[in-house]
Amino acid sequence: xxxxxxxxxxxxxxxxxxxxxxxxxxxxxxxxxxxxxxxxxxxxxxxxxxxxxxxxxxxxxxxxxxxxxxxxxxxxxxxxxxxxxxxxxxxxxxxxxxxxxxxxxxxxxxxxxxxxxxxxxxxxxxxxxxxxxxxxxxxxxxxxxxxxxxxxxxxxxxxxxxxxxxxxxxxxxxxxxxxxxxxxxxxxxxxxxxxxxxxxxxxxxxxxxxxxxxxxxxxxxxxxxxxxxxxxxxxxxxxxxxxxxxxxxxxxxxxxxxxxxxxxxxxxxxxxxxxxxxxxxxxxxxxxxxxxxxxxxxxxxxxxxxxxxxxxx
Amino acid sequence: xxxxxxxxxxxxxxxxxxxxxxxxxxxxxxxxxxxxxxxxxxxxxxxxxxxxxxxxxxxxxxxxxxxxxxxxxxxxxxxxxxxxxxxxxxxxxxxxxxxxxxxxxxxxxxxxxxxxxxxxxxxxxxxxxxxxxxxxxxxxxxxxxxxxxxxxxxxxxxxxxxxxxxxxxxxxxxxxxxxxxxxxxxxxxxxxxxxxxxxxxxxxxxxxxxxxxxxxxxxxxxxxxxxxxxxxxxxxxxxxxxxxxxxxxxxxxxxxxxxxxxxxxxxxxxxxxxxxxxxxxxxxxxxxxxxxxxxxxxxxxxxxxxxxxxxxxxxxxxxxxxxxxxxxxxxxxxxxxxxxxxxxxxxxxxxxxxxxxxxxxxxxxxxxxxxxxxxxxxxxxxxxxxxxxxxxxxxxxxxxxxxxxxxxxxxxxxxxxxxxxxxxxxxxxxxxxxxxxxxxxxxxxxxxxxxxxxxxxxxxxxxxxxxxxxxxxxxxxxxxxxxxxxxxxxxxxxxxxxxxxxxxxxxxxxxxxxxxxxxxxxxxxxxxxxxx
Numbered sequence: 139x140x141x142x143x144x145x146x147x148x149x150x151x152x153x154x155x156x157x158x159x160x161x162x163x164x165x166x167x168x169x170x171x172x173x174x175x176x177x178x179x180x181x182x183x184x185x186x187x188x189x190x191x192x193x194x195x196x197x198x199x200x201x202x203x204x205x206x207x208x209x210x211x212x213x214x215x216x217x218x219x220x221x222x223x224x225x226x227x228x229x230x231x232x233x234x235x236x237x238x239x240x241x242x243x244x245x246x247x248x249x250x251x252x253x254x255x256x257x258x259x260x261x262x263x264x265x266x267x268x269x270x271x272x273x274x275x276x277x278x279x280x281x282x283x284x285x286x287x288x289x290x291x292x293x294x295x296x297x298x299x300x301x302x303x304x305x306x307x308x309x310x311x312x313x314x315x316x317x318x319x320x321x322x323x324x325x326x327x328x329x330x331x332x333x334x335x336x337x338x339x340x341x342x343x344x345x346x347x348x349x350x351x352x353x354x355x356x357x358x359x360x361x362x363x364x365x366x367x368x369x370x371x372x373x374x375x376x377x378x379x380x381x382x383x384x385x386x387x388x389x390x391x392x393x394x395x396x397x398x399x400x401x402x403x404x405x406x407x408x409x410x411x412x413x414x415x416x417x418x419x420x421x422x423x424x425x426x427x428x429x430x431x432x433x434x435x436x437x438x439x440x441x442x443x444x445x446x447x448x449x450x451x
Numbered sequence: 452x453x454x455x456x457x458x459x460x461x462x463x464x465x466x467x468x469x470x471x472x473x474x475x476x477x478x479x480x481x482x483x484x485x486x487x488x489x490x491x492x493x494x495x496x497x498x499x500x501x502x503x504x505x506x507x508x509x510x511x512x513x514x515x516x517x518x519x520x521x522x523x524x525x526x527x528x529x530x531x532x533x534x535x536x537x538x539x540x541x542x543x544x545x546x547x548x549x550x551x552x553x554x555x556x557x558x559x560x561x562x563x564x565x566x567x568x569x570x571x572x573x574x575x576x577x578x579x580x581x582x583x584x585x586x587x588x589x590x591x592x593x594x595x596x597x598x599x600x601x602x603x604x605x606x607x608x609x610x611x612x613x614x615x616x617x618x619x620x621x622x623x624x625x626x627x628x629x630x631x632x633x634x635x636x637x638x639x640x641x642x643x644x645x646x647x648x649x650x651x652x653x654x655x656x657x658x659x660x661x662x663x664x665x666x667x668x669x670x671x672x673x674x675x676x677x678x679x680x681x682x683x684x685x686x687x688x689x690x691x692x693x694x695x696x697x698x699x700x701x702x703x704x705x706x707x708x709x710x711x712x713x714x715x716x717x718x719x720x721x722x723x724x725x726x727x728x729x730x731x732x733x734x735x736x737x738x739x740x741x742x743x744x745x746x747x748x749x750x751x752x753x754x755x756x757x758x759x760x761x762x763x764x765x766x767x768x769x770x771x772x773x774x775x776x777x778x779x780x781x782x783x784x785x786x787x788x789x790x791x792x793x794x795x796x797x798x799x800x801x802x803x804x805x806x807x808x809x810x811x812x813x814x815x816x817x818x819x820x821x822x823x824x825x826x827x828x829x830x831x832x833x834x835x836x837x838x839x840x841x842x843x844x845x846x847x848x849x850x851x852x853x854x855x856x857x858x859x860x861x862x863x864x865x866x867x868x869x870x871x872x873x874x875x876x877x878x879x880x881x882x883x884x885x886x887x888x889x890x891x892x893x894x895x896x897x898x899x900x901x902x903x904x905x906x907x908x909x910x911x912x913x914x915x916x917x918x919x920x921x922x923x924x925x926x927x928x929x930x931x932x933x934x935x936x937x938x939x940x941x942x943x944x945x946x947x948x949x950x951x952x953x954x955x956x957x958x959x960x961x962x963x964x965x966x967x968x969x970x971x972x973x974x975x976x977x978x979x980x981x982x983x
Contacts, residue, residue: 169858169862169865169866170859170861170862170865171865171868174861174864174865174868175861175864175865176496176501176502177502177503178502178503178504178617179503179883179885179889179907180503180576180577180617180618180889180897180907181503182905183868185575185633186868188633189633191633192631192633192634218654220495220496220654221495221496221654222496222497222498222635222637223654228654231653232655287696290697290700291700294700294704295700295703295704298704301704301706302697302700302701302704302706303692303697303700303701303706304690304706397693397694398694398696398697399697400656400690400691400692400693400694400697400698400701402653402655402656402657406655406693407655410493410654410655410693413831413859413860413861414495414861415861
């Protein structure tokens with residue numbers, strides 16, 4: 139197991155290198171120039187050229203790439219072109235909101251969706267199953283921003299129970315922290331819960347049709363023990379895969395939620411940086427995202443060994 | 452309890468806990484001494500000389516101060532300067548600073564700081580560059596006085612030192628002002644009425660300012676950027692909320708006190724809330740702009756530019772870009788309507804237009820044979836996109852072969868630097884908009900200039916306009932300036948047509964009614980604002 143983990147971690151190095159090269163090339167070959175954005179409307183072409191020179195953007199691409207990689211190897215993600223702040227600081231400022239939102243969404247979605255999926259499979263074809271499937275279809279169909287605005291209207295404007303926007307750290311108190319998290323979590327969690335509920339239902343239907351389930355029921359085991367102890371455990375591997383993929387998608391997919399609720403997270407940092415061509419930030423974030431994806435996939439793979447003892451590495 | 456019930460306990464508990472801790476009302480209450488302001492854009496840079504972004508200009512007005520400032524009549528008034536003298540030959544100016552001015556780090560403001568600040572500004576700003584062409588020498592006489600010796604008279608010297616919009620000649624400590632003009636200053640230490648709290652700055656989210664206890668405001672009442680800058684709140688928080696509907700909801704719910712530029716379609720949202728005031732605090736507003744590429748076919752042909760001029764119906768443009776008619780008006784004056792240099796001279800085509808029949812005749816006379824016209828647009832800029840769609844429709848109806856190429860604003864402003872033909876990623880027309888402080892006179896209106904390769908994107912060449920602008924800078928009085936401004940407009944409309952204004956519009960602002968003292972000006976100022 140240990141050797142497997144080491145191998146997987148070492149395998150991330152070439153993956154990150156390819157990502158770094160690809161991202162760098164894509165950014166610098168796509169249209170847009172930060173110097174033009176900085177210079178503003180009144181700038182002359184000479185002004186723009188001088189700003190490019192000061193930013194080092196007039197250097198050949200391979201020199202810019204080597205300079206960036208050299209910085210990376212020394213733990214330096216670079217300096218934001220616009221804010222003049224270290225990229226590592228900007229990312230650090232934004233990690234907490236995104237990770238908090240991702241974890242809260244994960245917890246709420248899993249806790250809501252897995253019981254729904256199990257219940258739907260157990261009562262397949264009944265009204266319970268149909269209600270769960272309607273929820274799943276709605277979860278997939280209603281855009282996040284529509285749900286977000288609806289939540290804002292109901293909970294912030296109409297009833298004044300929750301704040302409209304923003305993020306506060308837990309240091310500001312548990313109440314304010316959770317109150318700022320409720321609506322973004324619900325808005326973002328809807329799609330994720332729908333996905334997990336559908337996957338759980340499908341996986342459970344497969345397992346519930348197995349002989350050993352019939353045997354367990356014939357032995358007189360209680361329904362909850364059959365469902366949780368026997369069926370769900372064996373249905374868990376595909377569910378864990380979906381949850382893992384979903385978490386990776388959540389990290390990068392929180393842009394809309396972060397925008398609507400004005401949460402200063404990594405998603406918005408990425409979009410803002412793309413719009414103004416702040417190359418060091420974009421490159422830094424994508425590297426961090428890549429590392430997070432690799433790590434999440436590793437954790438999902440490792441979870442299989444706990445969920446299914448037959449799987450060994 | 453079943454396993455299902457056990458599983459549902461935790462999320463239920465989390466929601467219940469949140470609601471328990473949530474107060475019934477008043478998420479938004481921040482003390483009367485904190486002003487929460489939603490700015491027009493995210494604060495990305497803290498150097499108002501390095502960038503011309505309006506949000507950084509507005510930031511500059513909070514943190515830095517200026518030697519002179521324009522008042523509501525566009526007249527320069529002393530701000531940091533206490534008194535000044537000028538020699539009889541108008542070539543030597545001496546400025547003495549007010550007593551007691553201090554930088555935010557506690558150091559006194561000295562004349563050498565101002566000299567270096569002016570030098571840096573003069574390398575970047577167009578009006579500053581024009582002033583520097585006339586300057587022979589600038590030097591500190593003592594800690595409180597500095598002198599500017601001119602090679603030739605520059606009657607607009609005080610107007611330049613009090614320039615209202617980007618780049619504003621803000622004063623900085625010498626150590627910061629020595630920074631290369633093409634690189635950013637590392638910190639924002641000014642002498643303005645508010646101090647920037649860099650530690651609390653989260654780009655893309657929040658910028659925080661606290662009252663500068665050492666600031667000594669002038670005694671005159673505020674008027675545009677002139678007069679006393681009295682900070683009446685202890686703390687200002689800029690809350691950048693990228694989603695406009697959320698920003699409107701935040702103002703409605705009292706989580707913000709002032710939303711600088713709500714989009715026109717959201718203004719009705721505030722009508723039902725008696726605690727919110729929707730007002731126009733910018734007396735002049737902005738011009739929509741249609742800009743031609745003068746160096747590439749087909750708009751290197753003035754006949755075709757004139758044809759487009761005859762197709763422009765400003766009502767259509769303003770309807771698309773600014774919405775409610777109470778927020779816009781038609782205006783053919785290149786230096787704006789309601790400004791000292793407003794004139795109708797030479798603008799008949801726009802004033803009496805549109806005239807599609809004449810446009811068709813001009814298209815024929817131009818010898819247009821269906822060459823492709825590339826119209827650039829930016830979908831993330833509603834004012835730009837609205838104008839572009841109107842142009843697309845008008846030009847197509849006139850039989851022109853137009854292709855709309857939409858992108859984001861960052862891409863558009865990069866593409867417009869291209870001087871290549873349209874089949875090599877070039878362009879023919881793009882739209883933008885500009886605010887009154889940037890077009891109200893020949894000193895600041897760069898769109899009208901005809902300096903060819905050195906001109907603004909589109910690169911029109913018109914030596915007569917250049918000569919008239921030069922004469923305007925040397926004009927002895929306002930009457931002479933007005934005459935020359937009218938001549939520039941006539942030349943522009945009849946011979947070169949460097950651009951077409953698509954109308955003049957204001958963007959309303961919305962604030963909670965417990966705010967008082969908001970200054971009516973084309974730039975948003977946060978001093979004098981009180982929260983009751």
